[in-house]
Amino acid sequence: MKLNKSTISKVIVALMVIGAALVSPITPNLVLSGGNNTIAQSGTSENYFDVTCSAPVKSILILGSYVRLHDCTVQGSTSHSIRVGNQYGNPSAPLAHHVIIENNSVINGVLENGTFPNCGSGAWGSGIKAEKGSSFVTIRNNVVHDVCGEAIAVTMSPDAVIENNLVYKSWAVAIYSDASPRTTIQNNLVTCDAQYVGGRESFAIASGYEFYSGWTAGRDGLRILNNTVQGCRDGISLWSNESGAVNPALTNALVSGNTVTLGYRWSVIVSSGVSPSNVVIENNRLFRTAYSASSGVVIRNNTIFNLPAITPTGGMSVTISPTTIRPSVTPTVPSTLTPSPTPTRTKTATPIVP
Numbered sequence: 001m002k003l004n005k006s007t008i009s010k011v012i013v014a015l016m017v018i019g020a021a022l023v024s025p026i027t028p029n030l031v032l033s034g035g036n037n038t039i040a041q042s043g044t045s046e047n048y049f050d051v052t053c054s055a056p057v058k059s060i061l062i063l064g065s066y067v068r069l070h071d072c073t074v075q076g077s078t079s080h081s082i083r084v085g086n087q088y089g090n091p092s093a094p095l096a097h098h099v100i101i102e103n104n105s106v107i108n109g110v111l112e113n114g115t116f117p118n119c120g121s122g123a124w125g126s127g128i129k130a131e132k133g134s135s136f137v138t139i140r141n142n143v144v145h146d147v148c149g150e151a152i153a154v155t156m157s158p159d160a161v162i163e164n165n166l167v168y169k170s171w172a173v174a175i176y177s178d179a180s181p182r183t184t185i186q187n188n189l190v191t192c193d194a195q196y197v198g199g200r201e202s203f204a205i206a207s208g209y210e211f212y213s214g215w216t217a218g219r220d221g222l223r224i225l226n227n228t229v230q231g232c233r234d235g236i237s238l239w240s241n242e243s244g245a246v247n248p249a250l251t252n253a254l255v256s257g258n259t260v261t262l263g264y265r266w267s268v269i270v271s272s273g274v275s276p277s278n279v280v281i282e283n284n285r286l287f288r289t290a291y292s293a294s295s296g297v298v299i300r301n302n303t304i305f306n307l308p309a310i311t312p313t314g315g316m317s318v319t320i321s322p323t324t325i326r327p328s329v330t331p332t333v334p335s336t337l338t339p340s341p342t343p344t345r346t347k348t349a350t351p352i353v354p
Contacts, residue, residue: 028052032060032072039064040094048100061086063093068100074109079125081109081147085157087133088212097135101128104142110149110171119148119171127170130180132156132212138163145169154180156215163187173203174232178210179245182221192232201233201264209241209248218247226257235260235286240273240294249275259285261305266290270297 030039033055043049043066053072060074062084074081082101086093108116110125127144130137132155140163144151151170154160155178162185167174174190177183185205192202207222222238229235236255241248253276260267267286270276272293280298281290287305 026050032057034058037061039067039069042066043068045098048098059083062099062101063096065095065097065099067096067098068102070100070103073105073107075105075107076111077109077125078112079110079123079149080129081106081126082128083126084130084137085132085134088131088156090133093133095133095135096137099130099134099136100138100140102138102141104128106142106144106151107146109144109147113148113171116146116148116169116171124149124172126150126153126176128152130154130157130160132215135159137161140164142166147171150174150176152176153178154183155210156180156212156217158182158217160184161186165189168192170202173206175205176203177207177219177222179208179212179215179217179219179248181217181219183207183219184223184225185227186223186225188227190227190232191230203237204229204232204235204260204263206234206237206239207250207253208237208239209245209250211242211244216246218249218251220251222250222253224253224255224258227259229258229260229263231262233264234266234269235263236268237266238268238270238274238279240271249277250279251277253279255281255290256283261285261287263287270294 028050030051032051032053034057036059037057038061039051040063041049042064045066048066048068049064051067051069056073056075059077059080060069060082062069063086084099085096106127109127112123112125114120126149127147128139128142134157136159137157138161139152143166145168147170150172151167151174152162152165153176157180159182160180162175165188167188168191175185175188190204192204205224205227207219209219224236236258238250255268267288268281268290270292274294276294276296282300282302285303289304290299290302292299
């Protein structure tokens with residue numbers, strides 16, 4: 001088959017157009033600037049509704065589906081800085097599903113509890129939160145710090161993925177999955193100041209099941225994989241359920257490939273009363289042997305550093321410098337967006353801890 005010059009020219013032009021489309025940046029559908037914002041618009045599975053910021057904002061509530069929020073600085077929020085879903089406070093709110101939150105900076109949040117590090121208790125806002133009324137939320141490549149609450153949390157939000165985030169200086173749990181089935185927490189870096197923060201030691205990564213009236217979805221399918229944790233009270237915690245919770249058993253959970261260096265107490269801890277089924281803790285690098293107060297948990301093939309735990313008064317003193325807790329993070333923004341469905345608590349109860 002022979003091609004004439006006219007046909008070849010047309011092919012070249014067509015290829016140039018396709019190439020330009022592939023490398024052109026995504027044009028945002030909505031640009032935010034300042035204040036408290038609500039995103040009610042939705043995209044489609046092929047064309048996400050794209051949202052970014054031109055200046056720092058105080059808070060963002062996402063109620064739409066197929067939404068991508070990226071490259072925003074969110075600071076000074078009263079409660080949640082970024083929140084997906086609102087059915088906990090408003091049962092008639094729409095279901096927000098397939099939402100991507102990536103490449104954002106969340107700082108100085110949850111001011112209802114104070115200003116970090118002078119945090120108090122009484123409210124449970126989060127830096128980034130996926131709560132009841134959301135599903136398939138992906139939280140990735142974000143930096144969250146100086147938060148007087150949880151840094152990243154999912155509550156009654158199935159099929160969330162929390163990955164490749166940098167979290168430091170959070171008052172409560174850095175990354176918390178609460179009553180949320182099939183949560184994946186992977187490739188995150190979490191560090192805590194090796195001291196009491198606002199009179200409270202910080203937890204790194206935790207799974208719990210608090211009581212929420214009418215919620216029965218359980219917490220099957222938890223995955224905590226390839227995270228790095230340093231200097232927190234406990235590295236990875238699998239907590240028992242709060243009284244009254246329905247279907248709270250921890251089933252089909254895997255904790256693997258994580259590195260937990262230094263801490264006040266446990267590297268990995270499973271509380272009593274978890275009712276585990278097919279729960280495996282394996283192939284982790286830990287400063288102290290993993291411990292389970294619930295029978296039936298498989299603990300195997302972990303490497304132990306045998307380093308002493310941090311003691312708040314006397315003993316080993318550890319100082320984490322800013323250069324340690326601010327590693328280089330280079331978020332990756334795809335030129336074309338084809339997200340997969342893999343992908344935070346307004347509650348006043350206290351987390352159940354061992």
